[in-house]
Amino acid sequence: MKSKHIKPLLAASLFSLAPMATIAAVTPDLAAQAAAEYRTMARYPEWSQPVSGALADPLLAGREATVQTQAGPAGAGPALSVWASDIRYSTGDTAYFYASLAERTASSVNLLAPAPRSAAGPWAVTGELVDNNGQQLAMLSYRDDGKDGDQQAGDGVYTASYVLPATHQPDIGSAKNIAIKVTAVNADQDQRVALGGFLYSQPGAQLTGEYRDRLSEGSLVIAAKVDVAVAGRYHLAGVLASALGESLSLSQNAVHLEPGSHWVDLSFYGLILREAGVSGPYTLSSVTLTTAGAMPNALGPVVTAAHVTKPYLNVQFTDKPFARADLLDAATRLEGLVKR
Amino acid sequence: MRYLSALRAALGMCLFFAVSDVLAAPCLIFVHGKQTDTNTYNSWNSARNYWVNGSNDFVRTATKNYSASYYVVGYNGTKPYWDALAAGEVANEIVAATNGVADGGGNRCAQTYAQGGSFWIIAHSMGGTVTDYILGNNDASDPNYNYNGPYDTVATRVGMAITLGGAHRGSEGADAVCGGSSWGCNWAAGWIQDCDDATWWLRSSDDVQVRTYASAPAKNIYLTGGYEAIFGASACLSGEDDGVVQYASIFACSGSASASYNNSNVCGNSAKQEVSGFRNLDAAHENHSDERDASDSDVRRQIPNGIWTCSGAPCAANTQVQSSMTSASFISILY
Numbered sequence: 001m002k003s004k005h006i007k008p009l010l011a012a013s014l015f016s017l018a019p020m021a022t023i024a025a026v027t028p029d030l031a032a033q034a035a036a037e038y039r040t041m042a043r044y045p046e047w048s049q050p051v052s053g054a055l056a057d058p059l060l061a062g063r064e065a066t067v068q069t070q071a072g073p074a075g076a077g078p079a080l081s082v083w084a085s086d087i088r089y090s091t092g093d094t095a096y097f098y099a100s101l102a103e104r105t106a107s108s109v110n111l112l113a114p115a116p117r118s119a120a121g122p123w124a125v126t127g128e129l130v131d132n133n134g135q136q137l138a139m140l141s142y143r144d145d146g147k148d149g150d151q152q153a154g155d156g157v158y159t160a161s162y163v164l165p166a167t168h169q170p171d172i173g174s175a176k177n178i179a180i181k182v183t184a185v186n187a188d189q190d191q192r193v194a195l196g197g198f199l200y201s202q203p204g205a206q207l208t209g210e211y212r213d214r215l216s217e218g219s220l221v222i223a224a225k226v227d228v229a230v231a232g233r234y235h236l237a238g239v240l241a242s243a244l245g246e247s248l249s250l251s252q253n254a255v256h257l258e259p260g261s262h263w264v265d266l267s268f269y270g271l272i273l274r275e276a277g278v279s280g281p282y283t284l285s286s287v288t289l290t291t292a293g294a295m296p297n298a299l300g301p302v303v304t305a306a307h308v309t310k311p312y313l314n315v316q317f318t319d320k321p322f323a324r325a326d327l328l329d330a331a332t333r334l335e336g337l338v339k340r
Numbered sequence: 341m342r343y344l345s346a347l348r349a350a351l352g353m354c355l356f357f358a359v360s361d362v363l364a365a366p367c368l369i370f371v372h373g374k375q376t377d378t379n380t381y382n383s384w385n386s387a388r389n390y391w392v393n394g395s396n397d398f399v400r401t402a403t404k405n406y407s408a409s410y411y412v413v414g415y416n417g418t419k420p421y422w423d424a425l426a427a428g429e430v431a432n433e434i435v436a437a438t439n440g441v442a443d444g445g446g447n448r449c450a451q452t453y454a455q456g457g458s459f460w461i462i463a464h465s466m467g468g469t470v471t472d473y474i475l476g477n478n479d480a481s482d483p484n485y486n487y488n489g490p491y492d493t494v495a496t497r498v499g500m501a502i503t504l505g506g507a508h509r510g511s512e513g514a515d516a517v518c519g520g521s522s523w524g525c526n527w528a529a530g531w532i533q534d535c536d537d538a539t540w541w542l543r544s545s546d547d548v549q550v551r552t553y554a555s556a557p558a559k560n561i562y563l564t565g566g567y568e569a570i571f572g573a574s575a576c577l578s579g580e581d582d583g584v585v586q587y588a589s590i591f592a593c594s595g596s597a598s599a600s601y602n603n604s605n606v607c608g609n610s611a612k613q614e615v616s617g618f619r620n621l622d623a624a625h626e627n628h629s630d631e632r633d634a635s636d637s638d639v640r641r642q643i644p645n646g647i648w649t650c651s652g653a654p655c656a657a658n659t660q661v662q663s664s665m666t667s668a669s670f671i672s673i674l675y
Contacts, residue, residue, distance in 0.1 A: 025661035047481035075575025087546035195519025197545030235483040333458040338364040
């Protein structure tokens, strides 16, 4: 059990694990610091940003499902954790939902109350799917028997699956939030409840899988062919990686499209590739098309390893900074402030 | 007569320095957090009082006793962060502030944008989420560009944002309330007692998170927040928290919104919810309410990639850098 930081009178002298002494510390000039960073960031356009190769693909990272965890009354263990196999699904997709019960490492210390009793399994785990109007879509039973999508019997990870039905599907080009309220009950009727969720998404356009690339004004442009079912605003985002799989740049574009087939450009600013010192061929390591224009947006799936470009030498790309006007202006204004 | 002239000159010098102080400082634009009613939207005094606790006044302290100019925004904090009455209202008010329009209390920025002013957003809790949405949808290439307001103008005119206990990745408290599992959580913060539209959109589920619907912010968002737990409530949150929002959210971490962090290991600047634009400042021994009402002058600690320097180098994470300083006072020393 980890002690959280509580009022000093009660906690600091008894439980705090951190050093107590204050050392001489100062804050730098935040305005000057921000201004310097803006001058660096201004080298690239807002629609194409460099990505540190050491980091995970940002599009894929953004689709990593959060694990929702809730303990029992007054923090009693075990806590119920729930998560889904994805953050969005479309009609006909099979969604997998997972749950596990474990003692939580982080728990509040209450000096005035006894530690809550921890409950023991076995647990019966169920899930209720509801939309944001409270309408129930389905009731699900979780299993830990190695069947129907449950990967391993008896591993403590309970699994439920659900095929997204057409009966509850959002209008084409839109999406709705679905919550899954998961309840675990044991023989003593101890109960744990946790709330997860996902997006039921019906994008109004699809990536066709056709791509082509070109050099344009010193930047690398990858065009993606899309099939549009309904007119609307569409947002295309993609990550360009080196042949070794290191992410180089995240780029985005948004356009209004009418029904039919269209090519949509994704431009990776040349200076980023030039500075990376890596020549092509490059890989469009992830790409996704979102139907925007209304909240929640209708997210499309992320396609990985979508396209490999022609070979390009990195010196073919521009060495000219973009000079983002808004950042340079902000930097000048910040530099004009006087820290007192 | 000579004495009168000297007095006049002295007064003139004082006035000169007072005016130059105002002009040399940014205009601070305050954006409050989640509400259970529409009072802060309908009444400017309610929005102003959000930052006050008895004789403690965040705005007065952060502006160095009003030596910096300021503007207090009021929006409908019962609506989703992306709503026209939330993000849309905030965007319109910020643009108004930068044009020299006075807020409901008659306060206006000392310089307009056209006159060369610099504007800093100071946002608490859901105000941080609203700020993410606006600054991450300012460009024509963003998914929700100018969704319901002049986000582009805001992003052009704002120099930076500082968030206090920002719900950048939602709140596990909102999960508990909306899931009906808030038993024993004892929410001290009034807003989290009810699963209204705003709370629904402040859950930690990815389908409601602002990062799903916004790109990297156009201007830097600097992050600070509290680690003073609230008995009961904090039992429902992962890792360190301010009693309402967990660290993974306060510090806009990538990965799971419910990952467990403390002052030593909270995500640094290269592991944020977007590829750029989020920067750590520090952490305070304050709870969620203390963060915005200057009522708890307490310990402050360095966090990874935090702003404090010790002997010319960044202080080590978890170093106690102040023994008694409110977040309002902290902001006042940043400019």
